[in-house]
Amino acid sequence: MRIFLLRLTAKMLPALPTLCAIAGALLMFVVFLALQGKPALEACQLIYVGAFGSGFAWENTLQRAAPLMLTALCVAIPARTGLIIIGGEGAVALGGLACAVIPMMLPAAFPATPALLLMATAALVAGGAWIALAGWLRQYRGVNETISSLLLAYIALALFNHMVEGPLRHPESLNKPSTPPLPEEYLIGSLPGLDVHWGLFWGVLACIAMYVLVRHGVFGFSMSVVGGNVRAARLVGLPVNRIVLMACLLGGGAAGLAGMMEVAAIHGSANSALLAGYGYSGILVAFAARHNPLAIIACALVIGGIESSGSLLQRRLDLPGATTLVLQGLLFINLLAWESLTGWLGVWRLRLLETTRNPNRAVHA
Amino acid sequence: MTALSLETFGAGKSFGDFRALEDVSIQVAAGTVHALLGENGAGKSTLVKGLIGYSPLDQGRILLDGIEHAISSPRDAHALGIGMVYQHFTVAPGLTVAENLLLARGHLPWGISWVKERATLDAFMNTMPFRLALGSTVSGLSAGEKQKLELLKQLYLEHRFLILDEPTSVLTPQESEEVLGLVRDLAHRSELTVLMITHKFKEVMSFADEVTVLRKGKLVGHTKVEHTNPDELAKWMMGETRIAAAPKTRSPVKDKAPIGLEILRLCVASDRGTTAVNELSLKVRRGEIVGVAGISGNGQKELIEALLGQRRFLSGKISVNGVPYRATRNEMLQQKVFSLPEEPLHNACIAGMSVAENMALRNFDSPEMRRPGWRINRTAIRIRAQKLIAAFNVSPAFPDRPIGTLSGGNVQRAVLARELAEFATVLIAANPVFGLDFSAVSDIQARILAAREQGTAVLLVSEDLDELLELADTVLVMTNGRIVYAVDARSADRTTIGRYMGGHASSPRASLGGMVQHDDA
Numbered sequence: 001m002r003i004f005l006l007r008l009t010a011k012m013l014p015a016l017p018t019l020c021a022i023a024g025a026l027l028m029f030v031v032f033l034a035l036q037g038k039p040a041l042e043a044c045q046l047i048y049v050g051a052f053g054s055g056f057a058w059e060n061t062l063q064r065a066a067p068l069m070l071t072a073l074c075v076a077i078p079a080r081t082g083l084i085i086i087g088g089e090g091a092v093a094l095g096g097l098a099c100a101v102i103p104m105m106l107p108a109a110f111p112a113t114p115a116l117l118l119m120a121t122a123a124l125v126a127g128g129a130w131i132a133l134a135g136w137l138r139q140y141r142g143v144n145e146t147i148s149s150l151l152l153a154y155i156a157l158a159l160f161n162h163m164v165e166g167p168l169r170h171p172e173s174l175n176k177p178s179t180p181p182l183p184e185e186y187l188i189g190s191l192p193g194l195d196v197h198w199g200l201f202w203g204v205l206a207c208i209a210m211y212v213l214v215r216h217g218v219f220g221f222s223m224s225v226v227g228g229n230v231r232a233a234r235l236v237g238l239p240v241n242r243i244v245l246m247a248c249l250l251g252g253g254a255a256g257l258a259g260m261m262e263v264a265a266i267h268g269s270a271n272s273a274l275l276a277g278y279g280y281s282g283i284l285v286a287f288a289a290r291h292n293p294l295a296i297i298a299c300a301l302v303i304g305g306i307e308s309s310g311s312l313l314q315r316r317l318d319l320p321g322a323t324t325l326v327l328q329g330l331l332f333i334n335l336l337a338w339e340s341l342t343g344w345l346g347v348w349r350l351r352l353l354e355t356t357r358n359p360n361r362a363v364h365a
Numbered sequence: 366m367t368a369l370s371l372e373t374f375g376a377g378k379s380f381g382d383f384r385a386l387e388d389v390s391i392q393v394a395a396g397t398v399h400a401l402l403g404e405n406g407a408g409k410s411t412l413v414k415g416l417i418g419y420s421p422l423d424q425g426r427i428l429l430d431g432i433e434h435a436i437s438s439p440r441d442a443h444a445l446g447i448g449m450v451y452q453h454f455t456v457a458p459g460l461t462v463a464e465n466l467l468l469a470r471g472h473l474p475w476g477i478s479w480v481k482e483r484a485t486l487d488a489f490m491n492t493m494p495f496r497l498a499l500g501s502t503v504s505g506l507s508a509g510e511k512q513k514l515e516l517l518k519q520l521y522l523e524h525r526f527l528i529l530d531e532p533t534s535v536l537t538p539q540e541s542e543e544v545l546g547l548v549r550d551l552a553h554r555s556e557l558t559v560l561m562i563t564h565k566f567k568e569v570m571s572f573a574d575e576v577t578v579l580r581k582g583k584l585v586g587h588t589k590v591e592h593t594n595p596d597e598l599a600k601w602m603m604g605e606t607r608i609a610a611a612p613k614t615r616s617p618v619k620d621k622a623p624i625g626l627e628i629l630r631l632c633v634a635s636d637r638g639t640t641a642v643n644e645l646s647l648k649v650r651r652g653e654i655v656g657v658a659g660i661s662g663n664g665q666k667e668l669i670e671a672l673l674g675q676r677r678f679l680s681g682k683i684s685v686n687g688v689p690y691r692a693t694r695n696e697m698l699q700q701k702v703f704s705l706p707e708e709p710l711h712n713a714c715i716a717g718m719s720v721a722e723n724m725a726l727r728n729f730d731s732p733e734m735r736r737p738g739w740r741i742n743r744t745a746i747r748i749r750a751q752k753l754i755a756a757f758n759v760s761p762a763f764p765d766r767p768i769g770t771l772s773g774g775n776v777q778r779a780v781l782a783r784e785l786a787e788f789a790t791v792l793i794a795a796n797p798v799f800g801l802d803f804s805a806v807s808d809i810q811a812r813i814l815a816a817r818e819q820g821t822a823v824l825l826v827s828e829d830l831d832e833l834l835e836l837a838d839t840v841l842v843m844t845n846g847r848i849v850y851a852v853d854a855r856s857a858d859r860t861t862i863g864r865y866m867g868g869h870a871s872s873p874r875a876s877l878g879g880m881v882q883h884d885d886a
Contacts, residue, residue: 239694
């Protein structure tokens with residue numbers, strides 16, 4: 001029994017920095033509110049109620065968590081190969097745009113299923129290519145991928161706005177420039193029995209698939225080797241550049257898919273409402289999950305929940321809408337600060353495992 | 366400023382059980398240039414690090430102008446007027462010469478009165494035998510000018526005893542002559558005393574007044590330069606040819622053995638963009654160990670990285686078993702090319718991954734290590750690791766332990782297990798036992814010899830001449846990115862090798878002309 005507990009602790013240790021960060025962020029958030037004379041504890045409670053307190057709250061949370069899972073993969077997968085990509089927002093925009101363009105090119109009364117497949121493929125390719133461009137710049141031109149992906153995201157957003165407000169603008173969209181609305185039958189519906197669209201299903205599926213790939217796939221192992229020590233990867237002849245580009249394609253493709261889901265399930269056309277910052281919140285989710293695809297599912301729920309509780313805080317406590325953003329910011333700072341625990345984790349884990357191996361020997365032996 | 370004389374008595378220093386410096390007494394007279402000569406690991410750096418206070422000596426006394434002083438930190442050394450110019454530049458490239466000089470002073474007020482400082486610096490420059498424009502930015506200076514700035518910094522700090530650590534390793538021959546000439550003139554004007562670490566006999570012969578030679582942490586000789594010659598220095602540095610230890614029974618290299626590794630006119634650039642490997646050619650037969658000797662920094666690192674696929678090469682050709690080789694995974698697998706790089710944790714392992722995973726880096730994608738399809742078989746990886754750990758005595762014998770937590774010798778054993786798990790046709794090894802303890806060294810060397818007996822072509826690059834002479838069949842000397850000398854290891858003369866390593870061979874090309882390696886014709 002004791003050994004089982006020790007093993008379990010060893011398995012859960014990687015979650016420690018994230019748990020510490022959440023506690024730290026909540027503490028700072030409470031202080032932040034208390035300094036303004038607001039009822040801090042009540043606010044925390046409302047955040048919980050607004051996120052997970054009712055069926056309606058849950059649906060709202062899941063709705064927001066779905067794209068976050070996909071955009072978090074855009075950070076987490078390249079991170080396996082040692083890249084820090086923060087330009088997922090650009091891939092979301094281009095994925096959404098690509099998805100909105102496809103129906104315009106299809107003949108009328110084209111059947112829905114192949115059309116949706118085409119839209120998804122276009123979104124995957126558009127998002128993947130954009131992030132792969134950042135990977136290419138790094139591998140072949142020595143440009144820092146964090147900066148280039150961020151700058152490429154600005155270009156993507158500009159491109160998106162240009163197309164939506166210019167060449168692709170639907171003449172009837174007067175106040176809110178949009179592409180022509182998707183035909184009714186191309187829209188993605190809700191999951192059976194829930195008021196949450198199918199994007200959630202695909203988001204969870206993508207996270208599980210990526211987890212299996214990373215943990216059990218030969219390619220996942222190659223990615224870890226490249227991310228762990230690129231000199232060793234070259235020594236054993238791994239095609240480092242190809243693996244990095246592939247990881248960027250996968251990550252960018254996931255973010256592109258997020259854009260497609262938002263367009264085809266919620267907005268019905270590509271417009272500026274798509275650019276709600278899912279790409280940036282995804283960075284937070286991926287860091288909270290410490291780039292573990294399974295943990296991304298849980299972290300996306302937490303962040304999605306915090307975001308969806310904003311309106312409740314606004315209504316009940318008269319707090320500004322940006323309050324939840326403050327909490328997210330505090331969470332991110334705490335995550336980065338607690339990340340320094342990682343160095344110790346390996347040592348602790350080793351001790352725990354060694355104790356399970358020789359329960360009678362002293363731990364420090 | 367007047368030059369300072371320095372003496373040590375019985376200087377010693379240990380790192381753990383290892384005696385890096387033992388009972389070394391040197392006398393450096395005021396106003397002279399004193400060369401400190403020795404192989405890598407001879408204790409030169411340990412001695413000067415003790416003098417500069419960076420890593421204080423644990424035995425012996427230091428006398429300056431005849432008075433004993435304790436030096437326990439660089440601050441002490443600075444206060445006593447001892448300064449050091451390091452092998453690599455320690456200037457701030459974005460700042461001007463004037464700013465760099467001021468920066469060297471360390472303690473600066475919060476506001477700098479540039480008018481006043483400029484006047485002081487101008488006055489200082491006027492007293493110097495060589496000058497640099499105070500306003501010019503350092504990044505625009507040539508390597509020789511940067512080295513002059515390093516010297517100016519020391520003079521500006523009024524250091525009167527200067528330690529130079531291989532001061533010309535980054536300079537062209539012309540720049541070297543100029544800088545060393547300036548240093549000598551300063552010394553002979555009794556403004557400075559200079560202790561200069563070098564590998565190059567030519568610099569000793571033309572610029573030093575006296576020379577001290579260290580070997581394996583001990584003093585082997587001290588003399589005036591006019592009383593000696595490069596041959597004697599090489600003999601001191603390398604040791605007398607040892608009484609040939611009963612040669613281990615080893616089968617001779619077969620004349621008709623196929624060529625395992627062939628390098629033809631290979632050119633490789635260094636990180637700085639200079640040509641590090643310059644049209645280098647060599648051949649290694651199957652069942653032969655070819656050793657490459659040389660002072661580090663002569664292109665060995667770049668050569669090895671190019672062979673291992675860690676660095677692109679500019680031109681030339683590498684063939685393995687007669688087939689062109691560009692270090693791709695497929696070629697490595699098909700031709701069975703394996704390698705033992707130096708610093709295995711840095712070059713060949715992922716510290717955070719387990720021993721088992723690290724042992725699988727070569728074959729995790731092979732059919733035995735994967736389940737049908739695209740999935741990896743961690744059970745197979747673990748079982749194989751357990752076998753290898755037992756066969757190669759890796760300790761502790763836990764396949765799940767992160768490899769970064771193992772000792773250096775065991776990391777290298779684990780890498781060796783991975784690289785020699787199956788028969789290799791070519792093995793590329795670079796300083797494979799550097800920094801390892803005695804048992805790991807003999808273990809790993811025995812494995813390399815065993816691979817040779819089985820018919821592996823081994824290229825062994827090493828800074829340790831003893832290791833090369835013991836293991837290799839043929840020894841090549843690499844200087845300035847070229848092979849300048851080739852000799853049969855059994856008939857090798859250490860003195861001659863040392864002379865070529867020091868770049869003091871009169872005409873390297875001509876001497877190589879007579880010696881064509883393994884020409885069947």
